[in-house]
Amino acid sequence: MQSKTLKIYTGNFDQYIQTRSELEENQMKQYKWEQEQISSMKEYIARFGHGSAKLARQAQSKEKTLAKMERGGLTEKVARDKVLVFRFPDVGKLPPPVLQFVEVTFGYTPDNLIYKNLDFGVDLDSRVALVGPNGAGKSTLLKLMTGDLVPLDGMVRRHNHLRIAQFHQHLTEKLDLEMAALQFMLREYPGNEEEKMRAAIGKFGLTGKAQIMPMKNLSDGQRSRVIFAWLAWRQPHMLLLDEPTNHLDIETIDSLADALNEWDGGLVLVSHDFRLINQVAHEIWVCEKQAVTRWEGDIMDFKEHLRSKSGLSD
Numbered sequence: 001m002q003s004k005t006l007k008i009y010t011g012n013f014d015q016y017i018q019t020r021s022e023l024e025e026n027q028m029k030q031y032k033w034e035q036e037q038i039s040s041m042k043e044y045i046a047r048f049g050h051g052s053a054k055l056a057r058q059a060q061s062k063e064k065t066l067a068k069m070e071r072g073g074l075t076e077k078v079a080r081d082k083v084l085v086f087r088f089p090d091v092g093k094l095p096p097p098v099l100q101f102v103e104v105t106f107g108y109t110p111d112n113l114i115y116k117n118l119d120f121g122v123d124l125d126s127r128v129a130l131v132g133p134n135g136a137g138k139s140t141l142l143k144l145m146t147g148d149l150v151p152l153d154g155m156v157r158r159h160n161h162l163r164i165a166q167f168h169q170h171l172t173e174k175l176d177l178e179m180a181a182l183q184f185m186l187r188e189y190p191g192n193e194e195e196k197m198r199a200a201i202g203k204f205g206l207t208g209k210a211q212i213m214p215m216k217n218l219s220d221g222q223r224s225r226v227i228f229a230w231l232a233w234r235q236p237h238m239l240l241l242d243e244p245t246n247h248l249d250i251e252t253i254d255s256l257a258d259a260l261n262e263w264d265g266g267l268v269l270v271s272h273d274f275r276l277i278n279q280v281a282h283e284i285w286v287c288e289k290q291a292v293t294r295w296e297g298d299i300m301d302f303k304e305h306l307r308s309k310s311g312l313s314d
Contacts (some may be wrong), residue, residue, distance in 0.1 A: 001004070002115075030202070031075045038074075041066045044308040065239050084205035084252055086225075086259035088239070094159050096123045098266065099145060099238065103154035106137075106144060110152060114140055116290040124237055125313050129277040131302060132287035132293070141168060141287060142240045145268065165236035167244050169216045171227045177216035181206060181226045189233055204229045205255065220247035230255075238266040245273045 009016040010055075041062040048055035049063075060157035099122040099208075102190040122128065122145070124307035130138045143149040144156055146164050175184060185197040201211050204225040206218075215223055222246050231239070239260075245253050257279040261269060271277055277299040284302055295302050 003091060011293055019073065027075060028077075028297065034069070034075055038066065038069070044102045063224075084255040084262060086228070087203040088237050088259055088263040088265070090264045091142060091163075091235050091237050093124055094098075094237055094263070096121045097121050097157065098159045098162055099164075100157040101144070101154070102154060104151045104158060105153040106140065106149065106151050113152075113290055115292070117143075118292055120285075122167045122266055123236070124183050124264070126266045126268070127282040128267065128285055129269045129278060129281035129283070129299060130285050130292075131277075131285055131299070136287040138287050139168070139242055141292065142242055142268065142270065145240060155224065163236045164238045164240060165231040165234050165235060166240040166242065167227060167231060168242040169246055172220070175223055176215055177217055180212045180213045181218070181229075182225065185230065185233070188230060200233050201229045203232065205252070215258060215283065221249060221252055224248060227250075236265060238268070239243065239263075240268045242270045243272065244269075245271060245276055272284065 009019055011019070043197065044062055045059045045066075049059040051059070101118045103119050104115060104118040105113060106115045121286075130141060132138060140149065146150065146166055147156070147158070179187070181201050182194065182197055185201060186192065186194065189197070198211060201207075206222060206229070208224050210218065210222060215226065218226070224244070244256065248256065251274065253276055257276055260280045267280065269277065269281060281299060284297070284299055286293050286295050286302075
């Protein structure tokens with residue numbers, strides 16, 4: 001969607017970026033050429049429209065040419081997408097170990113284990129993406145990290161000062177849609193000045209009237225940004241993101257990736273968006289068969305592995 005017009009591009013995202021860039025470059029060249037022609041003709045008409053008979057005829061000819069150009073439709077100036085800039089507050093460092101799993105075994109019942117004897121650590125320089133089949137326990141692992149779930153055996157050790165914030169799809173259900181985003185933040189964090197709350201929401205691209213209108217009038221993506229602002233205000237050392245891109249467009253996802261890459265905390269990500277994973281993750285951990293193992297390679301290698309495993313090829 002560009003300038004309220006739906007445009008269809010073929011190919012993958014990288015091909016879309018290249019094609020759109022080339023089209024916009026050609027459009028801008030045509031726009032500049034037309035504007036130069038229009039400016040030149042208008043200047044000539046203004047100077048010689050009331051001159052000698054010969055010059056006046058030439059001026060009239062240029063007026064007709066100009067009118068014909070305008071009737072045929074002039075090339076529009078390239079409209080640049082508004083770039084959103086997200087910001088998570090930097091929180092400094094905590095000495096490791098920050099979050100440790102020690103011989104952790106978990107299942108919702110003892111005879112149906114999801115994980116067995118997990119041993120690993122997550123620190124503030126960790127940038128981990130959890131991958132694996134649906135139902136393998138990726139979201140369960142995040143809940144073990146936060147303490148929402150407790151191991152059947154073993155222990156999860158957390159640094160005494162560790163602050164964890166978790167994003168998941170159901171958080172937007174927490175929002176009272178009759179309230180404005182600003183009201184919501186003031187209610188959740190009482191005693192803070194309105195201007196501070198406005199600035200906090202603004203760090204996630206929600207400004208002006210969007211902050212004070214009922215959230216029922218916001219898009220799903222805008223409501224997700226309210227949740228990000230709500231989480232960021234806690235100044236977490238570690239973010240656990242469970243499918244954060246479901247209601248975000250491509251430009252907003254890129255802004256989120258940039259913010260995560262500039263932030264100094266730890267990240268554990270669960271996402272079906274391999275492009276986001278490729279942008280932010282330094283490690284790929286595979287959750288399957290009651291274990292968590294590190295994948296030796298990046299997410300694109302893992303994607304190719306899945307394709308080969310399923311018998312698909314380009």
